[in-house]
Amino acid sequence: MSAPNPGGTTGGKDTTMPETKASPLLSVEGLNVAYGSRKVVHDVGFTLARGGSLALIGESGSGKSTIAKAVLRLLQPAEATVDGSVRLAGTEVLSLAERQFRPLRGRQLGFIPQDPGSALNPVRSIGAQAHEAAALIGERDAGARRRIILEVFDQVGLPDPVRVYDSYPHQLSGGMLQRVLIALTVLPRPSLIVADEPTSALDVTVQKLILDLLGDLRKELDIGLLLITHDLAIAAERADTLVVLKDGAVQEQGPSAQVFAAPRTDYARNLQADVPALNPDRYRSQRTGAPQDTLQGTASQDVATQDGTTPDATTADRPAQIAVTEVTKSFRTRGKEVRAVDGVSFAVERGRTHALVGESGSGKTTAVRLLLGLEQPDSGSITVGGHSTAGLSRAGLRDVRRHLQLVYQNPFTSLDPTWKVGRIVREPLDRFGVGSTADRADRVRDALQSVGLPGDAADRRPSQLSGGQRQRVAIARALVVRPDVVVLDEPTSALDVSVQAGILELLARLQRDLGLTYVFVSHDLALVRQVADTVSVLRRGRVVEHGTVDQVFDRPQHPYTRALLDAIPGTSGLALPAVAEAPAEHSNIPKLAEAAL
Template identity: 45%
Template structure:
């Protein structure tokens, strides 16, 4: 039996200790080092957030810890100690006994990590059995229902019979979280665990993770680009930039008083924090004239442009799916129920609501990827349901999507250049030379290096893939863009650039946007009007200011209250002013070494 003294001593020992870790991709003759000798500790029950822009090495670091590096990736130097045991160089069988049972993983991509031919229930039950948590089929099913409910999936028993394609992105993410938590691991690595979740479900999931850490001593490492989430949920923050840790220490301390210039840029660009002070005062301090300053952009854009004629008109739109039941029966599931809204030329309408509320289904019906059960969609006065194939093809030229899933919507066998060029080829725009120039121009617009044109999707990070999806959506210079969670997978700096780009294109070209998102902080920056959806119905519709300043429905109030970091006064009072002025203060500040020097930057 462990004595209280031994228990306290164990708590002082790190669960995970990383020292001088170096990771490289490529061959021995031509290695490309991506992680440059980093170190940190994670203690039992501790919550650590690793933040940084896409491609900074966040996911690579934690995948190296559990020996899940893709392709040619390998640890070239350093030490990874787990419960005092060295993991670098251990055998495959030993590592497999640790993964899942002792160290759980919630992967970043909910789309490609679920098998499309198996039901959700089968896949969760399989994980439960693989981790030795159930002896019988009945026990496995009961545990599977329990973990899915813990992960915030309503009506879990019925939903288990569905397949991944019948789940929204957020629902798939919850299924993966359920699988990750199924063995009650000592450490849970959560790679962007809530990027596909709406704020209310995000709160349910994060509250559950918090309960785990306090009751079971489970440590959590969040890999996230949401600084609001990091400030609210993590005790310790690690900021990564180009494979190095540039700053680490207590989360709120760093976010209220960032020392490193890169951290200052992150804080300045974060809509989850900046949205607290947008429009709060017309006389916003002379903010740095950085391309990343979305807050300044949103204030400067007082939305004086007057919207024109109606472009998209949705009337009494309804979509009913048939769900399989036992004994070859079916039951109706109403995904969208009587939706009505109009979007005028040059306007941005945001559809917000919980995952599974019907937002993406409406987008698919507007894009003519799904047929409505009833109701009409008119674009430029023409009813889309009665268009001929030729008219539909012409409509596709001016109505372009940016899909929620940057993994599944990119062809893995087609390189990035050809992916972006595909709409130009299909619509026969220009010759090959002009198409290549357009690809280069689009890569520049979404801040991707032109060399990526010859790479393939599996060689890019999640954020880079999302930028490719945005570039492809812009290729034809469309009049209308339907953006389904278009910035949810992006780090705050790139998110700021993409939102800036979208606002600029809208100003210059009079573009119209249907913007679907669960990130209310982004809504405040980009949208003119907001439709709030709940269980397939639009429950509130008003201007962005009205919704944020004076929400009418209890549901809308709950959505706003659940924004990560909303309760942290970083944008108000003394600390808020500090963040607002941070990028101007001490521009040459040296990197912050972080709490103690137990291991480089840990």
């Protein structure tokens, strides 16, 4: 069954131009967008060929999402003024009445939003929501629609499509939810898909699978892809053409290889410099401690693989600030015992950075909770500063936590929106009863100054700060009690690469100046190579590889590590040694059956 083709208008003035083979699928000319008197998009223009791919890149506030919303006609006239030209397959969409544009949504113009968790209704099953997309193909029989939905779920690589169909969003992982959204978007066979940061919240390996899937669909179904991203490496690897935006204006555009290899503007060059995979040694000289080559014979020299061996948790010649030795932790869920952490060992020297890496479900979060004393291990030992955290009383744990602070992943949810920044940063001092009122005020001021926030930041609320500024507040809150160890749980995953670079520079400076010890939790190995001295790779609760950053990256011993390294955007040409029994790559999806669509 063929999907309807709403390429023309349904009445009124005919704005459809004859489409030739050379005509672009999408043409944007002289696009301007203003919110009230504030102009946010300035004379933007670009074209996208049928079956082609184009990436809009830039920092937050550069106008990427606003341009996408203009193309999708999601900007409300009461909120925004839009002028210029946006043509889809020859049809001018900006001047269409809503009743004329509505048939284009879904059928010709698909949209994959950034956050799959908020894009799907949490109280309706996946199948019930999928039927809304299936209704666009014109099939009235519910049984036939269900068969089409299950086939598309299978074709986008969802395991057990029937289970996915019957599930609710909270029962699926982030990667599975993103595949569901892609399936629902391509089911009606649109001509153009707008993908707004479709992988920003996903593990690097899942990100690669999703981007591979979008690329396969684009080629096999001749769908145009408009990709919105802040990551120049992803854009260059996945798009034919790049459009670099700053403050709502085009800085430069052209073929991806050209813009990526030889950017003409300072702004594009800065974006390139902020890509972790392209600048692995950027922060190495800023960190404290011995040079990397002196680490080669210490605690991190052993490599743990699937044979069950694990490295010693202590070193022969340097005392460890943190020592985790053969720690195990199990949980019971749905009547089954799940071993979340299985014989994990690692050590961190004072003033060093140790990274825990792995995909979701690898055990990173449980390991951190055990380190912080939020969970107690079933077996094994954990010491911080030479003191064991096992079996401590509540008061004892409070004393440990004063010297062991945490910076959360998401600065948009970790700060109380009703409090001013000064109170947020002062809260740990109040809870630990540190100093007098005047002493606390001085500490708050010093902490905010140390993370580079303006003097009036203490009187603002989180909503008045950017994402990067909010994360600086979170770091200031962790540092205000002057800890020895800071646990950083994906501290930059919600930030643009340029803002991320500023936070990483800050962390490197603070470590050098204060002698801090970091435990850095991440799924992004490119980032880990920039910031860490040593690394443990976790998979299904076990350490499968452990060593210095140079050892793990240059001489990976485990196929899982190789898979993580291969998934780093912008390193498709990275030369790595061959590893036996490498995991099978995600196979290309078969073409969607014409009979189903």
